[in-house]
Amino acid sequence: MSKLGLIIKREYMTRVTKKSFIIGTLLAPIGLAVYLLVIIGLSKYESGSELRVAVLDEAGMVRQLPDDKGVRYLASGGKTLDQLKEEVVEKQIDGVLRIPPLGNFQKKEHTVFYYSDDKLAPEKSMAIERKIAAKIRDFKVDSLQLNPKTLEMLDTEISIDPEKINGTGEDESKYTAGVGLAIGGIMTFLMFMMVLVYGQMVMRSVMEEKTSRIVEVMMSSVKPFELMLGKILGTGAVGLTQMVVWVILSGAVSFFIPLVMGVDAANMPTPANAPQIDPEQMQGEGLRIMAELSKQNWPLIIFSFIIFFLGGYFIYSSMFAAIGSAMGDDLGEGQSLVLPVTIPLILSFYIVSMAGWRNPDSSLMVFASMFPLFSPIAMPFRMAFNPPWWQVTLSLILVVLAAFFFVWLAGRIYRVGILLYGKKVTFREIGKWLFYKG
């Protein structure tokens, strides 16, 4: 095996056989699954105990309100407001809801009063408002002697379906943008995390080699550049391994979660007045999203994701390696050296999360997806929105060229820094190293 091969093998094997790596790789998708389950569970969770509210319906508009969302509506039973307030003070009930007469039907707003010394939770407040609004609507329909069926016909839901005039692009539906955002967002986040985590892993590993003084021993067998490149390649291979495992596992998880949750949902008692969604329509929506997902050019997206990952990873990890070599033992002291490397990375993530979702084709996003320090984060986000092919190609070429350049640059710094001890290093000094002869 070549020296580079031996180095890559060692860097790879020591990492993938670490307990923390195995646990992290296996647990992350399971953690994600647990997280999703908790989120879904929480959305069904009703906060606080049941609220007992007496309804003082002064105009007889709402009559009996059905209980829901942890609110129980009690009839006033002919008691006056003062009597009811007394009951609140005596803790027989939690509050009194006074609904004054509506008066003019043209009025768009109406205020009802809630008497209690306890704060009304926003969730319950909203549930009560919704309920009363619905009841008053029914009351108005009744009083005006309108036909509810006719009224329903007035409601029309509108969705925009973008259609291309020129070009042969796939027909887009109203789900295209949403699905694109989701795919782009996930890829951007994954890319950002992977580049940051694995880049810093390279940096720490370089620092460890320097502080443990193994590097001097290594240098008498291999060239500094070989050691650095082997480390970057070996660690990058670990990152790819982790991603592949995650893709497979999350595929499995996303297959099983709906099964689990589906059973769960069927057993849930459906609130009587919850907005009724046509099960057929829901299925239709799911199918349409699935259709939208399958419309994406997955081979291209995955291919470019991997290239951009490798490009971004090479650019940033080589810079991290250079910084690690210059840094020595003290991570705190080296923080000022790390910052210039992390800033463009964070900036690119910031640009995508602020500007990307508004318009993936804005000039800022186009610039970000071309500039090699940003493009590994920005371009994968745009990939789900069918960017012009020449932009993708140019961006790929630029990122690959930049990766070579930065690895070369890092090598120049690394070969000097790695053998230098006990000296506080400045950027000025690092600049000088670039011009040292071999």
Place this chain on the structure above:
Amino acid sequence: MILSIQNVVKTYGNYTAVDHVSFDVPRGSVFGLLGPNGAGKTSLIRMITTITGPDEGAILLEGEKLNERTPEKIGYMPEERGLYKKMKVGDHLMYLAQLKGLSEAQARQAIGHWLEKFDIKDWWPKKVEDLSKGMQQKIQFIATIVHQPRLLILDEPFTGLDPINTTLIKEEIGNLNEAGISIIFSTHRMEQVEEMCDHIVLINKGRNVLFGEVQDIKNQYKQNLFRVETEGDLPAEIAEHFPVKEQEKGAVTVQVEEENKSNDLLKYLIQKGVRITRFEEILPTFNEIFIRRVAETGEA
């Protein structure tokens, strides 16, 4: 000649670390590379081990310019040395041996041989971090010589070693030297130079300030000092006849003008009826030569 340094220059920015240095290391010698801190020893070693390259001049190993195969012929134990703490002893040695160009089978066999020799065969599956510092040094030494180098470069090899391991490693160095391996030995510990080296070079401020065989250098730097030990008192007027450097009860150190004048001293003492128990020439220690030469060529 195993190694020939020819007019080598190495600069870092404006700083000249090695300034036109030339010397030869005879094959089979134990060669001392001496010099105060910052003299340029490490820069020189890094060029010999191909970690860096000279700006000017040439370095020849066995008559050949240094090249990609050079590291396989050299075993280098740096002063700043360490191992991967999390690796197993066996895996670690395998890794370093293979990087030195051994095949997997060769490496396994050579490592087995050395572990057996040091009676530490059962260390193979142990993690480096679980070993004591002395034990790690043994592993480090094995890693340095496992690929049977032609030239061994040891930079302060005994720092951090206890006396038992020092003796053990010294013996091994002796054995390797007898087996024909040339050794470059970089140190400031002058008593070790006298004990182990046959040739030296002294580097100060990046320049070669002293080079040659240990015995020759000692002769060159001797100051014709002779020490006489006697039974009973010395003649009171001895200082009138000879320049006395130091005198105590029953012993005197005299500096004669020429080497062959030492017999005059003996004659004089015998005439005076002094009973001599000991008579010897005092050769300068390397420590003194080192300090003198460094002072002459400028403080480091």
